[in-house]
Amino acid sequence: MTAGNDFDPGNDAEAEPKLFSALLTPHRSLNRTGFVVLMTVVTVISFIAGTVFWWLGAWPIFGFFGLDVLVVYWAFKVNFRSAKASEEITVTPSELRVRRVSHRGHVVEWVLNPLWVQFEQKAHEEFGIERLYLVSRGRRVSIGSFLSPDEKASLSKALMVALNTAKRGPTYNPIH
The missing domain is CATH 1.10.287 (Helix Hairpins)
Structure with a gap:
């Protein structure tokens, strides 16, 4: 077996297109x-x-x-x-990755299959969207907890488009 035949998942993962990518950080109005x-x-x-x-x-x-x-x-x-806390959300056709870094630097990461993920949101009539959740296999992951209701609505819309694109599957484009 030659080096050209070896399976390298790192290179394969890089070749997969990103359908959605967002880095969420808490807002601070005072610099x-x-x-x-x-x-x-x-x-x-x-x-x-x-x-x-x-x-x-x-x-x-x-x-x-x-x-x-x-x-x-x-x-x-x-x-x-x-304010050093952050969340990174990435959607590709084969995985949805949520990487949360606490203000102390602790990293927690969830990797979900976008075909099985259900997107839930809890909204209040007066205040708008209060919570966003990704649900898969009985696990419930809260995302964007520090965002404002308008920012949560924007994230929700963009993430739903990416998940629907992932569920449709890859499209063949012979010109590309």
């Missing part, structure tokens, strides 16, 4: 520069207010104004850390 500006403003206001209380003789209050700055800083750092 690092905005964070620095906000923390500077909060610190200055807190320092001025604390200084006023110090001059009035209530010097222990000064420490509490420093404590609130630390709590705001800590809350934003936790928020920025959770």
Whole structure:
């Protein structure tokens, strides 16, 4: 058997066309520069207010104004850390792959057959789509939990098109 006859699934998987691919990340409206500006403003206001209380003789209050700055800083750092989470969803004719990376770097991956996947969504009349699920063989995988209802609707529509394309099977195009 020669090297040309060897089965290499890595190369075969790359040759398969992607019907859908999305990298989902949590939205953060405040970037690092905005964070620095906000923390500077909060610190200055807190320092001025604390200084006023110090001059009035209530010097222990000064420490509490420093404590609130630390709590705001800590809350934003936790928020920025959770923004490192992501979900990658890829659909090919033979598999649907969901790869979830937590904010701590833990990776969980599901590989499903797109022919057997059912797509479920839970919607609220007033708020829109609340949850999206991929269901296959009794397993239920939640996707896009951090997206807004409009983003979930867009993801839902695009993913349904890709799953329907995968279920139809490959098409022969002799010109391509």
